[in-house]
Amino acid sequence: MTTAKRAISRALYGSRYDRVPWPQRIFVRPGERLARELQWQARVRRAPVVPLADYEAGIKAKSIEEFISCHLCGESRQQPLFEPTALKDNGKKKWSYRVVRCPDCGFLYRNPNIKPERLGELYANNYSTFLTGKYAARRRRRYRLTMDAFDPVFADGRDRRLLDFGCGAGYFLQEAEQRGFDACGVDLSPDSVDQANERLETARAYHGDPEDIPEIADGGFDVLTLWSVLAHLPRPLDDFRRFRELLAPGGVLLILTVNAKSLQLKAYGSNWIGFTKNHLMFYSSETLPHLLRQTGFAGVSFEPSYGDSIEAGTARIPEKLRSRLRRTVASSDGGMMMRALAFADEKAIERWGQGRDVVRLTSESALAQP
Template sequence: MTNRILAKLAYGSRYDRVPWAQRVYVRPGERLIREAQWRRLTGRAPIMSRAAYERLRPLGEIEEFLDCMMCGESRQQPLFEPTGGKGWRYHVVRCPACGFLYRNPNVRPERLGDLYSTGYSTFLTGKYAANRQRRYDLTMKAMSPVFDEGKERRLLDFGSGVGLFLELAERRGFDAYGVDLSPESVAQANERLSRARTYFGAPEEVPEIAAGGFDVITLWSVLAHLPRPLEDFQRFRSLLAPGGVLLILTVNARSLLLKAYGSKWSGFTKNHLMFYSPQTVRTLLARTGFAGVAFAHHYGDTIEAGTTRLSPAHAARLRRSVEASDGGNMMRVLAFADEEAIGRWGRGPLTVHRLHD
C-alpha cells in the first residue's frame, strides 16, 4: 500500500484540510514513525568503497564521481534514485561519516550551464513563480531586521533567475545586483527591473560584482544547485563587507518529508545536486570562514501567510513538531561573516550559533 492509503486507513479524513507537506508534522505519532523509518533505512543500506560504487553506475557525458564535499569521506551509502518527467534520473548517496546527501555521479562544474542554457526561464516564470515573492517576503520577515531597510546597502542575489527577488530588493531601497547562468533569465530580469541589474556568468567575471563590499548576499533555492560549494562559499565570504550576512533558502535534507517519501521527496528535482541539513550547512559555513549561523523554522508558506488556517490544536502540534524535529521541509539560514555581523544582526528572536567556539 502507498503511504497515502496507509495514512487514510490510520487517520481517516481528519487531516484533509492540513496541507500535505504539513501532515507528517500534525498527525499524532507520525514524526516518531518517520524518524524510526529513517534510522532503519540508514542502518540497513550497504556502505561501499567509491571504487565498488563506480562499478555499479554508468557515467554520463557531463558527470563525474565525487567523494563527500563536506568531510572528504570516499565511502558511499546508496539510498535513493529520484526520477521525473522527460526521463531524468539520478542517484543519491549518503556520506556514512558525516551524513551529507549528494547526487553521485554529479555534474561537472564546467558543464553546469548545460542545465540552464535553454527553457529554464520559462520554468521560472510559469507555475514555479506563482508564489515566489510571497516566500521571499515571509523569509525576509523571519530574518528581520536584516531586510527591513536597504538604503545605502549593497545586495547581491546569486542565482537571480528572472529577477523576482531583485524586484523586491529594489522596493526596499537596496543597491541590488544579480548574477545567473541562464542568459534568457538575465535578459528577462533586466526588462523587469528599474534600478537593479543582473548579469550573466560568474561573480568574478563581472567587475561590478567582483569588487565585493556587499552587505547582503542571497541564495534563494540555489544552494542545492552548486557543484563546488566550498569554493563558492569562500568566494561569497570574500565578497561580503565587514558586518555582512548571507541568506540561504534551500530544501532541508533532515525533513520528515524526505524520511516519509524517499526518492519521491519534493526536494529531489532535476537540477538539484546536493542536499543539506542544518548540521551540514554548519560544516560548510565553518569551513569557509563564516563566524556564526542562525536558523528560522519553516511551518509552510500558506500557513505563515494566513491563507491556510489550521485548528488551534493542529497549529500547536505543527509548531511543536517542526521545532522538535527538523525545522521544516525548507531550511532558512542566516550566515554571519564576522563578529561585527553577529553584533549588528544577531539580536531578536533568532538564536546565533558561533561556528568556531
C-alpha cells in the same frame, strides 16, 4: 495520493485529516513524527557502506557527470540511499540520478555529480519559463516571509549593497529595489537575465561568472542572498570562499534551500519533492555549519520554515492543527525548507545576531562547543 495509501491512512487515522493537504498531514497526525524518524534510522542502518571504487564500478556516469567524494569532510566511502526518477507520459524515464549519504558527516549528495564546467547546460534552454507565471507569485511570497523571519536584516536597504546570486528572472531584485537596496544579481541562464533587466529599474542582472563581472568581483556587499541556489552548486567550498570574499565587514549571507532533515524526505525517500532534476546537494542544520566553518564564516542562525501557507495564514486547516504543525516542525527541524543566516564576522553577529540562537563557527568557539 494512491488508493492504497488513502485506504491505509483511513485505517490508521479515520477521516479527520482528509481536509488537511497531503504534504502537511505528516506534521499533524499523532505519532507520525516518531514513525518517520524510526523509518529514517532503519533506512540508514540497512544501507551498505561501500568504497568509492566499488560504487563507481556498478554505475555508468553520463558525459556531464563525475564521481566525487564528500565535499564537506573528504570521506570517499559511499552509502547509497535514493534514486529519484521522473517518468514521461509513456512511462519511460525523463531523468534519474542517485543520492548517497556520507557515512562520516551525514551529508547527502548526488553521485555521480555534474561537472562544474557543464553546469550551465542545465539552465541554457529557456529556464526562465520555469521561473515565471504562478511559480513567480509563490516565490514572491516566500521571499517576503523569509525576509520577515530574519527581521530587521531586510527592513531597510538604504546605503547597503546586495548581491542576489542565482537571481533568475529578477523577482527578488525587485523586492530589494523596493526596500532601498543598491542591488545587483548574477545568473547562468541568459534568457532569465534578459527578462530580469526588462523588469528592473535601479537594479541590474548579469550573466556569467561573478569573477568576470567587475561590478561584482570588487565585492563590498552588505548582503548576499542564495534563494534556492545552494542545492545547485557542484563545488560549494570554492563558491562559499568566494561569497565570503565578496561580503563587506559586518556582511551576512542569506540561504534558503531544501532541508535534508525534512520529515517529508524521511517519509517519502526517492519520491521527496526536494529531489528535482537540477539539484545536486542537500544540506541540513547539521551539515551546513561544516561548509560555513571551512570557508571563513563566523556564525550561523536558523529559522524554522513552517510552510508558506501556514506562515501567510492561508492554510485551510484548523488553528489547533496549525499550532501542532508549528510545534512538530520546530522540535524536529523537519520543515520542507531550511532558512539560514550566515555571519561574515563578529561585527555581523553583533549587529544582526542579537536575540537569535547563533552557532559560532570560529576555531575558538568551535572548541568550546560540546
